[in-house]
Amino acid sequence: MTDIPRRTASRTAKLAGLPLGVAGRAAAGFGRRLTGGDREEIAAGIAAKSAEQLFAVLGELKGGAMKFGQALSVFEAAIPDEYAEPYREALTKLQSAAPPMPMDDVDYMLTQQFGRGWKSRFAEFDETPAASASIGQVHRAVWKRDGREVAVKVQYPGAEEALRSDLRQLGRMSRILQPLVPGLEIKPLINELRDRMEEELDYRDEATYQREFASFFEGDPDVRIPRVVGSAPKAVITEWVQGRPLSSIIRDGSAEERDHAGNQLARFHYSAPDRAHLLHADPHPGNFGILDDGRLLVLDFGAVARMPDGMPPELVAMTKYALGGRDGDLMALMRSAGFVHDGARIDQEQVLGYLAPFTEPLETEEFHFNRRWIQRQAERVGDLRSPDAAxxxxxxxxxxxLLVHRVTMGTVGILCQLDARVRLREIVAEWQPEMFEPDAPTG
Structure with missing residues (x-):
């Protein structure tokens, strides 16, 4: 049986070695500058090699480390090409792959969850995992009762210990990791992931969310949610549904396929809060696919947020004011909702520019999401000399x-990876029409 403490210590050692590697390369780079090397060229080389090491280590691990890597992978489109190119392939792998756990561990976990006779529930059970994720892996099987193909998701032994260990270690490393992903705040991302992943450890919660999503989207022409067949704290069984992964469409899809995938993803993200009062909070390409009939396949409901009021009204109103150039109303709302630090003095017109990533895609009937656009946004707010950074x-x-902001930006990141043309204004107007409607007259 798995030696959990030893495995956790090993992964912690690998993560702990990352800052040492980065520091060593930085010292070597300083030495090369002293001997006349080009500063920008040396900095780019250090960043590329450090990032390559980071994602190589994350790719070997599971738990919080892999989850962190998956979250970063969504923002890959925002990283300048000279930094991103050396490790883009490693980022993509993190979206859907991890080292498999041995069948002995699978048998141990399923025996714990469903009893010694768990195999009798299946007519067939493929011992080779069909997919691996951050805290569990999926096996393809046939449900004996009715002959349905099913997906059996099993949590890794020791997932809780590994998750908490990874996130503690990554939290301590946040400052040294920050330069590897310009334009993205690392520490808040890690803190938010810590809160969400605690909720993912009980698969019964995941099954509940998936049942609710499946009910709301039953018969939907654009979205397909597999039904839940059975669940336990560390295992969940669902219908087996297979589509073409979004990562495949990003890599070699035609323009039409990428546009279609982007529009379907946007419809799901912007409709679910108001339609189902739920938000799928784990946006990365490994959790989505496109079926032969064109519908969006949505997987993995471990991270879901309840949204009883739909999309937060404050965010809808802020976007409305920004789109209308109503900087006075925008600033008043931002201050009352806590978006502005106490005592901060801000140029109202500059705030409109800062919110461009949220408003520009809504200003035209069709918006072209692409890497260069999101890179410009990241460069603008990440350049300390820029007024937008101030x-x-x-x-x-x-x-x-924080959660809806991360998920929205993650969705935008995927749309940019897809290089998709999306009718976002039309999609948002269907579910948040108040964003585009004139205010009711007063008095």
Missing amino acids: IGRSLNLPPRF
């Missing part, structure tokens, strides 16, 4: 909006 330091993201 605005960013005066702004605050209240905790109650």
Whole structure:
């Protein structure tokens, strides 16, 4: 049986070695600058090699380390090409692959969850995993009762210990990891992942969310959610549904396929909060696919947020004011909702520019999401000499909006990876029409 403490210690050692490698390369780079080397060329080389090491290590691990890598992979489109190119392939692999656990461990976990006779529930059970994820892996099987093909998701032994260990270690490393992903705040991302992943450890919660999503989207022409067949704390059984992964469409899909996938993903993200009062909170290409009939296949409901009021009204109103150039109303709302630090003095017109990633895609009937666009946005807010960066330091993201902000930006990241043309204004107007409607007259 698996030696959990030893395995956790090994992964912690691998993660702990990352800062040492980065520091060593930085010292070597300083030496090369002293001997006349080009500063920018040396910096780019250090970043590329450090990032390559980071994602190589994350790719060997599971738990919080892999989850962190998957979250970063969504933002790959925002990283400048000279940094991203050396490790783009490693980022993509993190979206859908991890080293498999041995069948002995699978048998141990399923015996714990369903009893010694668990195999009798299946007419067939493929011992080779069909997919691996951050805290569990999936096996293809045939449900004996009715002959349906099913997916059996089994949690890794020791997933809780590994998850907490990884996130503690990554939290300590956040400052040294920050330069590897310009334009993305690492520490808040790790903190938010820590909160969400605690909820993912009980697969019964995941099964409940998936049942609710499946019910709301039953018969939908654009979205397909597999039904749940059975569940336990560390295992869940669902219908087997297979589509073409979004990662495949990103890599070699035609323009039409990429546009279609982008529009389907946008419809799901922007409709679910108001339609089902739920938000799928794990946006990376490994969790989505396109079926032969064109529908979006949605998988993995471990990270879901309840949204009883739909998309937060404050965010809808802020976007409405920004689109209308109503900087006074926008600033008043942002201050009252806690988006501006106390005492901060901000140029109202500059705030409109800072919110461009949220408003530009809604200003035209069709918007072309692409890497260069998101890179410009990241460069603009990440350049300390930029006025937009100064605005960013005066702004605050209240905790109650952090999740929907991350998921929205993650979805935008996937749309940019797809290089998709999306009718986002039309999609958003269907589910948040108040964003585009004139205010009711007062008095």
